[in-house]
Amino acid sequence: MASVVKPFLATYYNPKITKNHSKLVCPPYDVISKKELAALRKKSLYNFSKVLIADDKNYKKAGATLNKWIKNRILVDDDQECFYLYEQKFKVEGKNFVRFGILGLLRMDKKGIFPHEYTLRAPKEDRKKIIRATKANLSPIFVIAAKQLRTFKQIYKNYCRKKPFFKFKDSQENTNRIWRIHDKSQIDKLRKEIDKCKLVIADGHHRFEISHDYFKKNKGRFKDLNFILAYITDCQKGLNILPTHRIVELGEPLNQVFKKLEGLFTISKVNQSAIENKLKSKGKFSFGIYKDNRFYLLTLKKSSSLDKIPDKIYKQLDTYVFHYLVLPLLKINDSIEYTHSVSGAKKIAGKKRTAFLLKAVSLDEVFRISSKGFRLPQKSTYFYPKVLSGVAIRRFRK
Secondary structure (H helix, E strand, C coil), X not given: CCCCEECECCEEECCCCCCCHHHCCECCHHHCCHHHHHHHHHHCCCCCHHHHXXXXXXHHHHHHHHHHHHHCCCEEECCCXXXXXXEEEEEECCEEEEEEEEEEEEECCCCCEECCECCCHHHHHHHHHHHHHHCEECCCEEXXXXXXXXXXXXXXXXXXXXXXXXXXXXXXXXXXXXXEECCHHHHHHHHHHHHCCCEEEEECHHHHHHHHXXXXXXXXXXXXXXXXXXEEECCCCCCEEECCEEEECECCCHHHHHHHHCCCXXXXXXXXXXXXXXXXXXXXXXXXXXXXXXXXXXXXCCHHHHCCCCCXXXXXXXXXXXXXXXXXXXXXXXXXXXECCHHHHHHHHCCCCEEEEXXXXXXXXXHHHHHCCCCECCCCCEEECCCCECCCEEECCC
């Protein structure tokens, strides 16, 4: 039986020409704001965002840019199929963390790979056009094995003492290191261990769906098209999920919103510290609101208000409860904007908008919801840090 994962012939920035990866890589397409995109484009003529994001929906140009960089050897192919060990060192709330995983190809048409979020039509249409134009997986999806993997740890301990193939700091001052794994015995051990695991898609649901669609429509055109580029990690301390707060422009005064919610929630005025502490705690469903430099804490009065929610798991997930119980009552003038810190929500809200502050989903909840075949609302989880685009890409080959 074919393995779930396999090494691949990566295409990456030519180390003989490009020395500073921090100016070349970029975050995944769906977290790049217009402001950040402009900043990325200023960093280098060869910043990967020029391929990843089509300017003015000119997808042919994105594909032509990729081909030009390959022709001019800005991007080059590896000389053998490898896995790529990828380490990220970072801080969350002043604490140091390390996360590591491997970049490789993951078989899509295999049972035991579980998504956990619903997808949106517009991003899928955008990524469909990009994959057609570039004929490549430009960014890896992010996949987690549902248990700790002994081989992962052993190989990481061996490689982390060696000189990396690439090393750089990203825009958030996180240290990124990459090593090539080409030893056949190590590759075989990794494949054997991953084959036995249930895998959960942590990030990249849109990319997974459009890649699977491309595979179904183009069978036989390219080798291994039923595989997708993936970053695969296991259960480790460096798996951080940040909360995802919602910022909106309300179409009604806040006191009108409170009148709608006061039958369901106790509402109290609090300070920022109290909100931040509450968002880290477990227990009865609660959320925060920020408006006009004031914070409010809303706590569910009766658990019976959740009786119509179809499953017990959903009743315990704050993002689902918010989308089920609160969001339908709101009049919203524009699209929802997202951020992952209370201070960031304050800044985006400014004087005109309102921030709804939610608790983070836990890793255990992600595993439980996905293994049952359920899904969360869009933008429910934010794994930090993101796996960067432009470290290594997978081109489709005949």
